[in-house]
Amino acid sequence: MTDLHDDSLDLPEQHRVRLAKRARLLAEGRDPYPVSVPVTHTIAQVRAAHPDLEPGAETDDVVGVAGRVVHLRNTGKLCFVSLADGAGERLQVMLSLAEVGEESLEAFKDDVDLGDHLFAHGRVISSRRGELSVLADDWQLAAKALRPLPTLHKESSEENRVRRRYLDLIARPAAREMVRVRSAVVRSLREELHQRGFIEVETPILQTQPGGAAARPFVTHMNAYDIDLYMRIAPELFLKRAVVGGIERVFELNRIFRNEGADSTHSPEFAMLEAYQAYGDYQTVATLVRELVQAAAVAAFGSTTVTLADGTEYDVGGDWPQIEMYSATSEAMGTTITPETPLEELMTLADAAGLEVNPAHVIPGKVSELLFEHYVGDHLVEPTFVLHYPVDTSPLVRAHRSQPGVVEKWDLYVRGVELATGYSELVDPVVQRERFEAQALLAAKGDHDAMRVDEDFLEAMEHGMPPMGGFGMGLDRLLMALTGQGIRETILFPLVKPR
């Protein structure tokens, strides 16, 4: 084409051809990007209105529809074009010489490419082969695509899937399904919590002091005050302040940020649900979490039995077993460990299991947890609550009411992955201060994940925090559990390194 400038010559041929078409349309006074087109029906509505039209049948229904061109077939004086809507629903449009005339048909052949958005107006009919169609009497380009659609018959490479998710959504039904499932799950979680009297709040994402979890934060800078701020690693300490203020059932479902690795189970930003219930305890919230997960499965799939990506079925229905961390680990190892087992003995067991212990993690509770994960946690298939963790790894949890050395905490394991954690929350400000100080010592020894003393939070607590149960559940993890997909498939636009 002669009307292209030099700097467009390194573009792929298909891109150049489409740019030229756009320029030609503009020169002819025909807008390749009209403000609107007179759509009267969605593709889904047309399909729903004519569920079983006989092959060759014609109706008097006149509709205006629009969608992305995903197939083009030209048999000379008759063109077939398949339009797709955002849900992947398709509808065929037929352009016949007899209906639109020679000029319009030639323009269609010259102007319309795969990937364009097209508007068509005409009667709803069924083709000879029984394909529901709009027999166009008029058509108009709704938006010109300058780049070609990828081949729709093959899945994109892993990299292109996440870098150009919009193409993945166009080409792959499972990608669209994940968006629908995630939305259904989020909506279900909110509705179930609202039904139980929980109030949703939004707490600070930019914090002067990160807290509420053991994780490394992202650091950012605020110019106006010239201070460093942290992206939150958990909403916990603010939600508890809300409970102190009288919001007795409170939750937040939003993004948190952890400056750690990114792999098939970890994303640096992910969605977390945390909820706190005054006058409840760890068993109250265990029941709550089970009900939320089961309701989410039903909302997304219509059943508590879900089909995973590998085709296997997985049932999250019914009651879920509860096991105790120390006794389950002892049983699996054949050696009894308790919260009183000396560190040296635990280290010997860790060595025997071939576990490498990070020097910052050489405390009895952490080593016991590593043993648990190795011998038990990784093998838990059905949804299981693991109860009663060591005190020294759970600085925000209250001590067990009768068992010494452990706290009233559970971790929920689903297919070997930690899905959620729940506590009888620590509400004694004096004990909380001691726990923070013990954490600060660990931080001084080089544990980047250790918590720091949060005076502002302690002051809130000193005004009287009611007894409560609380839990946290990763939304992305929940979707992984219910679908069997990797975390990057559950996140619409995961972070990808720039090329």
Add this chain to the structure above:
RNA sequence: GGGCCUCUAGCUCAAUCGGUAGAGCAGCGGACUUUUAAUCCGUGGGUUGUGGGUUCGAGCCCCACGGGGCCCA
């Protein structure tokens, strides 16, 4: 952080022992009034991730770097 695999046309992938870089879809030109990834005839398209090295000769072998994936920690 460690190990392994991978990067070739717009997309998805081939290329034997180191010897002229190919296919399908998409594109371009043409035929065709009921197609369904339409069909038929003709045809263009490449800095093989980047930078070095070995070699008469590198998509292929070696080194470094970058992107992606899997496994381990």
